[in-house]
Amino acid sequence: MFTETLTRPGRLLDLLTGPHGLDRYTELVDRTWIRGQARARVVAVRRTTPRSVTLTLAPNAAFPGFRAGQHVNLSVEIDGRRRTRPYSLANAEGDARLELTVGRHEGGLVSTYLYEHARRGMVVGLDSVAGDFTLPTVAPDRILFVSGGSGITPVMSMLRTLRARGHRGQVTFVHYARCADEACYRGELTALTAAMPNLAVRHGYTRDTRGSQLPGRFGSTDLGRYDAVFACGPAALVDAVRAVYPDAESESFVPPVYAARSSGGSVVFAGSGVAVTDDGRPLLDQAEAAGLRPESGCRMGICFSCTRRKTSGTVRNLISGAVSSADAEDVQLCVSAPVGDVTLDL
Structure with a gap:
């Protein structure tokens, strides 16, 4: 039995320092009892308008806090696949509970799922609190x-x-x-x-x-x-x-429209055996046009869920304009466009 295992000499140390660590065992009891990942339990659900759902969340100790105006990447499992979207937090800084109001968008996979299926007790992932749209520490008059x-x-x-x-x-x-x-x-x-x-x-x-x-x-x-x-x-x-x-x-919160600037090169999705001629659009759009379905979220460089490994070639970041030609680097497909030939591990 588990209690007997703990009383045997050295077994407790083995358990805590084993290949899975303490988190692997505590999350079997409660999915929020994990130190290495920010998670939260839904403690209240309100549908106060025909097109939105408000979630009250109890975060675990791994959640780092936030500044008023920032957003967090929320992850939820849908049909066995983890989906991530960025949502702004609505509660005041320092509150023990978090609040998200998610607007239901036509064709929005995660927003529709949360509107229809969010319930008390469900556990969601929280990651990458970010955003420069914040309230100053000293507010203007x-x-x-x-x-x-x-x-x-x-x-x-x-x-x-x-x-x-x-x-x-x-x-x-x-x-x-x-x-x-x-x-x-x-x-x-x-x-x-x-x-x-x-x-x-x-x-x-x-x-x-x-x-x-x-x-x-x-x-x-x-x-x-x-x-x-x-x-x-x-x-x-x-x-x-x-x-x-x-x-x-x-x-x-609307993804920007980027002007297409074709480089004339080829985009190779090596993991799928698919190659296309660059049409100037972001790599995510070109992958989807080729029939691939990489995981994606915000489509504006916020949630990082579309990040994939570029094994060769040069890309331009459509937000910053920065050009990178390093091999074996991770790129965000939604805001990266090819500059010449590019190969992706996708």
Whole structure:
């Protein structure tokens, strides 16, 4: 028996220092009892709008914490395959519980799965907390937040953090949704304005405009001047905000469209025995067009789930513009394009 094994001389030391280590055995009891990987148990599920699900998570001790506005890569197993997507955290910095509100997108594998199947007790993976869209340690006096759709989640994290800090400066929050029923956190925002007299919230509805407090799209109303502006949402909204406030901190959750620049070389997917002529698109797009199905997530260089080994050739990072010709290096397929002949272990 297990208890007998522990009482035998030397067996406990063997168990703890064996090939699997302590984590291998503790996770058999509870999948979150593991020191080497950040995981979390879902402790609450709320479906408060027809297109979103809010998860409350209890992370294990391996979770490193985050800054208001950052995102985390969440992993969940679907049909026996681990899928990873980046989601912004909505809770205040330092909270014991994490909160994610996931917008259900048409054709979105993970968002649809979570909306339909997320339940209390399920365990998810957490990895790579990142993002420069963050609230400063010392908040400016006059702040404007603008969000659209599920872009509200990092803004909620910032608002909750400001409340926890006792921020007394002027804060204006403008949120756009398709209709009132799809406006996440509407009830909480009403409560926040009562608790924070310095906070003004305005809702804009772009399809069913009943109850909208903003006419038309962003930019049609003069919102005044601010010391800092934060915008998160679809690319069109972010662009509109930056047209009015060029120095705005911004984040878009829509994958960018990259201009195709064919090198004329060949792309060889060595593990599949497939070769194609480079058409200038990211390697992920070219692999999928060739009938391959590599794992992928954000499609914008955030989640790293599409990382594969390049065994030869040169690639350009479509975000930074950096060119790399080193052999045997890992590249992100979604934001890497060939420069001449490239061979991938895929």
